Amino acid sequence: MSQHARSESHATPPEVPTGPNQPSPSNIKRWRQYLADERAEAAVYRDLAQNREGEERDILLALAEAEGRHEAHWLALLGEHAGKPKRASSRSRFLGFLARHFGSVFVLALAQRAEGRSPYAKDPNATDAMAADEQIHEEVVRGLATRGRNRLAGTFRAAVFGANDGLVSNLSLVMGMAASGVASSVVLLSGIAGLLAGAMSMGAGEFISVRSQRELLAATRPTQVTLAAAPKLDLEHNELLLVYRARGMSLEAAEHRVAERMGLLSCDCDPSLSLQPDLPEEVDQHEAVGTAWGAALSSFCFFASGAIVPILPFLFGLTGVTALVVAGALVGISLMTTGAAVGLLSGTSPLTRGLRQLAIGLGAAAITYLLGLLFGTAVG
Template sequence: MSQHAQSTPNHSAPHHSSPHPSSPEPAPRTGQTGHHPAPSSADLKRWRQYLADERAEAAVYRDLAQNREGEEREILLALAEAEGRHEAHWLGLLGDHAGKPRPASARSRMLGFLARHFGSVFVLALAQRAEGRSPYAKDPNATDAMAADEQIHEEVVRGLATRGRNRLAGTFRAAVFGANDGLVSNLSLVMGMAASGVASSVVLLSGIAGLLAGAMSMGAGEFISVRSQRELLAATRPTQVTLAAAPKLDLEHNELLLVYLARGMSHEAAEHRVAERTGLLSCDCDPSLSLQPELPEEEDQHEAVGTAWGAALSSFCFFASGAIIPILPFLFGLTGVSALVVAGALVGVALLATGGIVGLLSGTSPLTRGLRQLGIGLGAAAVTYLLGLVFGTVVG
């Protein structure tokens, strides 16, 4: 890795001149005491790799922290410090065998590159997956505390990544659905038309029509869907009518108590709030019942739902970008089976890519998600092709 990967954490950590773990470092999980046999060459190689990866991961968190402020920055620096403690453990076991710093694994180097140049939610999603795949739980030379650290780190990174995922959720959902719908629906359309025996020019025109119609439909549908969802959420948000109406209510017969009960307050807390709002509060009550004034929450236009225009534009563009791929071979003059094979191959690559991106962002296996997308997409196209054959035979 870069100079980050070769630097040690800036906190003091015990270093040892002996490779044996009989030192102030936490004992390995085996719990044995006394004399230990000299580590094997396989042990030394594994420990050196762990050491390199811990240094690289600490550098990743420090690089991410440079692009953050406040609480997120402190969390990332604390994670880097924890990786430094793990580094000190492997240094203690290696002792004089530490040798020259080894390069970090390809995964850690990629994380470092992304963290330095992008610092996006993709990096946190990859870091979450990396923490979840830690080998310490099964390695007898790692301590129980280290294995537990890695589990906790996964949850910490998951929490940090969630913030970015929430900001992406609405528009990202529309983009992924749009691209996949474009790929699958237009490939199915092209395959079905070609199987029915029509001319290649008709197949091309059908593909172009499917692209335009589908993109318009997706854009309009996403706009209506997201706008409707935002209106539904707005309808459930409490208004500030209680602030204006409370002073004018009949103090003996008023329904203000019902408002707060309906919002989920306990009966005691609701009565306390009514007394506050009507100016009758004169008792020495539980201060925890004095809630904050009902100020309107600041609306986050990017939280979970996303904006209607953003979702519509993403759906339109990504559907079109996906739908054009199956007709590219026909645009470049290919016809017949060769055009269908090339179209299927191009769409397969695109489905693997979109599925992999979803896997990365969700912290799961990119390969598994990519293969799932590929199977669903090509399966739908194959069914449509068979239906086209049947239709062509019947009509013919």
């Protein structure tokens, strides 16, 4: 059966209730909302597909087609009660806005969460196939989002860590200096010095870290020397077997691979062994790590952008407790933002991640402020 035929078989509309079995007002309201959301989700996937090509584009269009089958289900149930198109939920409209204007991995991460919260599994008016579709869609979108996460993981990690380090370290520095009783001009100069020193340190550290990690990955990647050396090996003492065993293959799989490489395969073996890669899991780890210069530049810029936030009140002439309160508020908003971004990218709750970042950052600043008070009292 072709894919088109299968799609049509799944799209068979249910019978529309008539007479005394007319849907209740609450059912009509719920179904119309489902209908609007299905239309909005299908539009999101089509919008995302416009910014993709090849396999990813085909997958997104297939998801949009599946949402269209769900739309047909609710249209059939509603019948004459479908009425004018209803507005989608605020979450679906927000997803649509992001997909049309940005089309980033954040949209896929949000779509993944939306698919995972589908109410169809508990709704008696949704078919089992529709509930199963939503569960599968979550995994499909997770896979697409993972590709995007891998592409920006190294640079994004450096950016987030750099921004958070800049926010927390410079706020702590400013709080500690202010609590010790020094003049506001000294606090400002200390904050600027902390910004420059920290940004340089973070950039250099990320460059060395990523460069070293890429070199380690390059050293562990297998070469093709086995292909060139295989014909010259001693058949009675075949070292090629040790190569594949060292890479983590089972004895049976390693022997099968050796026979293939030597051109001596004449055994009645499990054909699935021929499908095994030379490594248990072959992924482009370099892509996930990122480039050294990209990570260093991201870390430098984002540390500086984070570190400047706590000193903004002092740059604009505020002093004393007022400056500290404004600095704390600005840093708090920034920490919530970066935490929410990490939550969106990882497919978890943005609010939970944001609150966690806020608690850690302000907690560190509060401890430094108390230490500054103690130091100022001891010196005075």
